[in-house]
Amino acid sequence: MRMINNLVGLVGGTPLYEITSYPLREGIRLFAKLEFMNVGGSIKDRLGFYLLQQAFENKKINKGDTIIEATAGNTGIGLALAAIHYQLEVIFVTPKKFSIEKQTLMKALGAKVINTPTELGMKEAIKVAEEMEQRIPHSYIPNQFANDWNPDTYYHTLGPEVWNDVDGQIDIFVAGAGSGGTFTGTARYLKEQNPLIKTMIVEPEGSILSGGKQKPHKTEGIGMEFLPDFIDEHLFDEIYTIPDEQAFLRLKEVAKQEGLLVGSSSGAALEASLQVAHKAKAGTNIVTVFPDSSERYLSTGIYDN
Numbered sequence: 001m002r003m004i005n006n007l008v009g010l011v012g013g014t015p016l017y018e019i020t021s022y023p024l025r026e027g028i029r030l031f032a033k034l035e036f037m038n039v040g041g042s043i044k045d046r047l048g049f050y051l052l053q054q055a056f057e058n059k060k061i062n063k064g065d066t067i068i069e070a071t072a073g074n075t076g077i078g079l080a081l082a083a084i085h086y087q088l089e090v091i092f093v094t095p096k097k098f099s100i101e102k103q104t105l106m107k108a109l110g111a112k113v114i115n116t117p118t119e120l121g122m123k124e125a126i127k128v129a130e131e132m133e134q135r136i137p138h139s140y141i142p143n144q145f146a147n148d149w150n151p152d153t154y155y156h157t158l159g160p161e162v163w164n165d166v167d168g169q170i171d172i173f174v175a176g177a178g179s180g181g182t183f184t185g186t187a188r189y190l191k192e193q194n195p196l197i198k199t200m201i202v203e204p205e206g207s208i209l210s211g212g213k214q215k216p217h218k219t220e221g222i223g224m225e226f227l228p229d230f231i232d233e234h235l236f237d238e239i240y241t242i243p244d245e246q247a248f249l250r251l252k253e254v255a256k257q258e259g260l261l262v263g264s265s266s267g268a269a270l271e272a273s274l275q276v277a278h279k280a281k282a283g284t285n286i287v288t289v290f291p292d293s294s295e296r297y298l299s300t301g302i303y304d305n
């Protein structure tokens, strides 16, 4: 009998799935880490548990304290799950534009959700969270955008998993960046194992990584308004800037062709990976990440034409 009796056992250890429906040249293989298989449905469950575990171990919080965080939703769901495990209260500040499903799920897990105006972006949500921390006793902001434990999460979890899943046979890693934690931690781990591994970062059009001007985009979960201090640009072997239309086209394709119901950041990661594959030499193994599922975006018309 295989029994799991706490939430920690339902985070990580996700399948690495080979994408086979696209014709790739000469033994090039493409794999995706299926992060929607985490208990809260996204890659951010890893972050929620790691951040709060570290906060306890480093005596920043105690049982019963209040966690406050600015989040687009998936981090909130991950933190809300971890807060159940560690017996904490949670309040999230979320710009209004983010999907209603994610906000509903955060509330279902016991969180209070406060909305900030869409047009003021994540910066305003962070400001409001900081003001609340001043007012609420025994409160703590993990602040995924300025916390080295964010990339550390993936350095200690996703990085080793990817490496072990392919027995070290990886040539190129491709991942989207919202805070940049996933990319930074995983890329650092992989390059430490083998400095020849190339690590490609993915952003939507409207994100600032490749010097473009910040503007709104529909691809949800990735895209940077500023560069957190933990970002190490030496890890950017290439930057892929993917228009929304391409990301949404790919997520529809991958549903029909592979049976994978993934969100738009996965669509962008797939498009970038296919561009990488197009240029790669024979026998290259490419690994990417599908951060979450399309089911939390149905209200946004994710599958509409």
Ligand SMILES: Cc1ncc(COP(=O)(O)O)c(C=O)c1O
Residues within 6 Å of the ligand: 042, 044, 072, 074, 075, 176, 177, 178, 179, 180, 181, 182, 183, 220, 221, 222, 263, 265, 266, 291, 292
């Ligand atoms: C759907 C989705 N994809 C990708 C990411 C990117 O993760 P990171 O913040 O580690 O860059 C996020 C982050 O919230 C996300 O929600």
